[in-house]
Amino acid sequence: MERRIKKLQDLLKEEGIKAFYVSNPYNIRYLSGFTGTSAKVLVTQEKAYLITDFRYREQAESQCPDLEVVIAGGSASQDSPLAFIKRTLNAISCDHLAFEDEDVSVASYMALDEALEIDLVPFSGAIEVLRQFKDEEEIALTEKACEIAVQTYDFMLNEVKVGMTEIELANAIDFHMRSLGASGVSFDTIVASGLRSAMPHGVASQKKIEQGDLITVDYGCYYQGYCSDMTRTFALGDPGAKLKEIYAIVQEANRRVSQAARPGISGQALDAVARDYISQAGYGDAFGHSLGHSIGLEIHEAPNASPSYDEAFQVGQLITNEPGIYLEGIGGVRIEDDLVITEEGNRILTPASRELIIL
Secondary structure: OHHHHHHHHHHHHHHOOOEEEEOOHHHHHHHHOOOOOOOEEEEEOOOEEEEEOHHHHHHHHHHOOOOEEEEOOOOOOOOOHHHHHHHHHHHOOOOEEEEOOOOOOHHHHHHHHHHHOOEEEEOOOHHHHHHOOOOHHHHHHHHHHHHHHHHHHHHHHHHOOOOOEHHHHHHHHHHHHHHOOOOEEOOOOEEEEHHHHHOOOOEOOOOEOOOOEEEEEEEOEEEOOEEOOEEEEEEEOOOOHHHHHHHHHHHHHHHHHHHHOOOOOEHHHHHHHHHHHHHHOOOHHHOOOOOEEEOOOOOOEEEEEOOOOOOEOOOOOEEEEOOEEEEOOOEEEEOEEEEEEOOOOEEEOOOOOOOOOEO
């Protein structure tokens, strides 16, 4: 955490910002390691404070050795959080406070403005840029979350049965990931079977899974704060020639992206690897979403792989590789992997089979 705080402080110095009020819970965790639900972080050019209340004293002192833990607002003898911030800013002759304008509500902004009586400077996105580049610990935690997802794929292939509902399968998947050490799911598990597989985000329903259904399952978990995000499509019985055809196209698009992902390629160019291949196969209009996004503390982070994202990937960034084809009234296919960009190219964190498995 010390290294992350130092990078942020260097940025504050470059921007001429004396103090930064961090309110986004994911950014608080990134800077401090704190997993409680009530805290703010104040970063000056020289110090960093985690401001919380009495309930979290022991947790904060254990989890946040690189920040000064401030217990505020719990009793009449303690400063309120805003009073502590004001006193701290006065001590360094600070006449402004940067804040995360994309996170702070109007009510919170008004409270800051009234209590501090200084200039409030919008400064969203700074920590999110730092979060794009995962260190070794972050990659290891993400890899563990992906390992749980991969192991769960084997489980679901044995668990799925004709007559069970999509929700029943989703619940079994979610519980199994927890049994393997996940703290929770990283988003609502998608199970879309039969004609519903043409819905890219077909959240699990009461539909019963039938013989001959193609089943798309998009799922992931949290492990110590970091996400996995994986999709596989398989069949319960023969799905028919058309769906086998589009499966082969999506599988090849996924393979080409995994070969192409490397430092220096832009998100736009990587998206085009899959999009151009699917278009040449005659299904361009059926691939209606971007190729991928990054993951980390949140399930959707920058950078992205999309037609409009022209920034180049760099070592240490993560990206999902999730091409798909969706045909209304027929069905759909998506195959999704999580990749980490390396000096040599990339490493796939979700090495589950991408072959069409027919049960």
